[in-house]
Amino acid sequence: xxxxxxxxxxxxxxxxxxxxxxxxxxxxxxxxxxxxxxxxxxxxxxxxxxxxxxxxxxxxxxxxxxxxxxxxxxxxxxxxxxxxxx
Amino acid sequence: xxxxxxxxxxxxxxxxxxxxxxxxxxxxxxxxxxxxxxxxxxxxxxxxxxxxxxxxxxxxxxxxxxxxxxxxxxxxxxxxxxxxxxxxxxxxxxxxxxxxxxxxxxxxxxxxxxxxxxxxxxxxxxxxxxxxxxxxxxxxxxxxxxxxxxxxxxxxxxxxxxxxxxxxxxxxxxxxxxxxxxxxxxxxxxxxxxxxxxxxxxxxxxxxxxxxxxxxxxxx
Numbered sequence: 001x002x003x004x005x006x007x008x009x010x011x012x013x014x015x016x017x018x019x020x021x022x023x024x025x026x027x028x029x030x031x032x033x034x035x036x037x038x039x040x041x042x043x044x045x046x047x048x049x050x051x052x053x054x055x056x057x058x059x060x061x062x063x064x065x066x067x068x069x070x071x072x073x074x075x076x077x078x079x080x081x082x083x084x085x086x
Numbered sequence: 087x088x089x090x091x092x093x094x095x096x097x098x099x100x101x102x103x104x105x106x107x108x109x110x111x112x113x114x115x116x117x118x119x120x121x122x123x124x125x126x127x128x129x130x131x132x133x134x135x136x137x138x139x140x141x142x143x144x145x146x147x148x149x150x151x152x153x154x155x156x157x158x159x160x161x162x163x164x165x166x167x168x169x170x171x172x173x174x175x176x177x178x179x180x181x182x183x184x185x186x187x188x189x190x191x192x193x194x195x196x197x198x199x200x201x202x203x204x205x206x207x208x209x210x211x212x213x214x215x216x217x218x219x220x221x222x223x224x225x226x227x228x229x230x231x232x233x234x235x236x237x238x239x240x241x242x243x244x245x246x247x248x249x250x251x252x253x254x255x256x257x258x259x260x261x262x263x264x265x266x267x268x269x270x271x272x273x274x275x276x277x278x279x280x281x282x283x284x285x286x287x288x289x290x291x292x293x294x295x296x297x298x299x300x301x302x303x304x305x306x
Contacts, residue, residue, distance in 0.1 A: 016195050069145055071188040
């Protein structure tokens, strides 16, 4: 089983890296870019876990304890079942 | 005065802090590796030093804040022992929850490294009393992620309770309300981005940092 954790800065938190990305894209002629927000993606491979709900609960705990800082960030968890190896 | 400096993998101002403390207090601090679970008894001061703990991976200070030594650091802080987090140490203290808020990438995106004039916003704190009412000091800054953020209520509370200890005269990183250093509610934990330990000898270009350690020494 895999968990894909997406961590973004909360709305309203200044994201100077996102702004620099947007400026660079506009510099390349992509005038339609109104703004950019930069986040991060953490892919976790989970062993010994078969229940999606309990896996999600554990990953929630990981987010609270380490992966995200609730002062500035929010997170989104996707649990992906991986097909067993043949 | 008994003191300790916590050393994380990637700390690089731990020895600067130790040299400053030894010069000012005459006593050599204990250097405590992050894997320890106990701090020495009877400490008057604990320093979380500057540097790049864990390569700034995940978020600055995030992984260091979950080190084995941190529960002991929190216990001592709750007992009222003076704690100073400098630069990366400030980021670590915010990540542990000992101080509110967080430090984001500098608004201008640049790493800033220069002598920085600071207003002493609270001259009566445990960390500034020895400046005897002086209103300005210059400490060096050297950071990429010093942009202090907190919600408006927290900022109002920090200002209202005299917990903003240092303020930038010329905000180098976009910090909310020009905040350079704050204390906890009890007033015994200080976090600041500028480096007082790098300004303790005229050969450093200034010795304005001495007063900060002197303040802790006099209160000990």
